[in-house]
Amino acid sequence: MSGETPIIPHDFKFLSSSQSSETRPSILPFCRSLPKVELHAHLINGSVDPVTLQELGCMETSILDYIKLASLSNNTSRALDECFDLFRIAHNATNTPQAVHLATRRVIEDFDKDNVIYLELRTTPRAEQGMTKQEYVEAIVTAIKEYQGDVLVKLILSINRSHDAKACQDSLDVILKKKKLYPDIIKGIDLSGNPKVGGFDSYIFKTARENGLYTTIHCGEVKNDGEVTDILGFKPDRIGHGNFVHPDYGGCQENWELLCEKRVPVECCLTSNVMTNTTRNYSEHHVKELISSGLPYTISTDDKGVFLTDLSREYSHLYDDHALTKEALWKVSFNSVDYSFASSAEKSLLKSKMIEWKRDNEALFK
Helix, strand or coil: CCCCCCCCCCCCCCCCCCCCCCCCCCCHHHHHHCCEEEEEEECHHHHCCHHHHHHCCCCHHHHHHHCHHHCHHHCCCCHHHHHHHHHHHHHHHCCCHHHHHHHHHHHHHHHHHCCEEEEEEEECCCCECCECHHHHHHHHHHHHHHCCCCCEEEEEEEEECCCCHHHHHHHHHHHHHHHHHCCCCEEEEEEECCCCCCCCCHHHHHHHHHCCCEEEEEECCCCCHHHHHHHHHHCCCEEEECCCCCHHHCCCHHHHHHHHHHCCCEEECHHHHHHCCCCCCCCCCCHHHHHHHCCCEEECCECHHHHCCCHHHHHHHHHHHHCCCHHHHHHHHHHHHHHCCCCHHHHHHHHHHHHHHHHHCHHHHC
């Protein structure tokens, strides 16, 4: 069924930039050609596309529910909570190692087709009837190792903030065990899940750091000044979202000053934040504060399947809504290599590819 047309209604409306396409020439062709780096992509629950869900046997009604947040008419006040409900659709469709392997391969293929040259996928180890947490991770690692395309893929394993201490410790044990087996693939640990539930346990992340894992933590996705202070004080290698850090965006001055001091790179997911109502629109997204302050940031999709986006479209919003030039877009991608969890040798190779691409495509910048 993988060759079927995606079941998206013909009258489906997608979120678009606030500016008319007539104000500036379309930047999408440039963004699609641009070699890109994706550092915040949830693998199973959010990045699987509608066609793959069909291939996995999902009913059409479930798939239409899965993508309904991508409609302008569905941007409601409970969009963030609804988003976590919708993640169950892909979750339930991937309850065997074979399904997890297929979903992983398809997601990697999608990013490769979008000219993403470096990809970090993230997911929480999970057990189902007939599948252990270890088997779940093994299925993903196998799909990554088998892939023969042009994108370099790494894996970040997550701790779900809504789980109790015992479950989190169990997940950490699995993560550390698999890290030892696959040190070139499993590179980091993440704190994810519904930001309105649970909290940040610094012990888990200190232990992970001591065992050679990089750390990236969902931070300030909703207003929680105390937790943001704790996370920034821990100084992870990156934070995800950071919507509610700046005082003009519902955060507080102390945390903004802390972010400026620590200079922790922020993984910005524009479409995700717009569709879940954690930011008003593309042009008022908090990335504007990072840009104007010269703070490190990267652009990501978060959940491309649910939000029907890709990394090229996310880059286009920087051009359309934040007036970045083509040169600046290239620089965002180039800088993202430094914020990645790739090895030093891999970073050097990625940067060489980007410099070579720029040299060979000078005409695109005019």
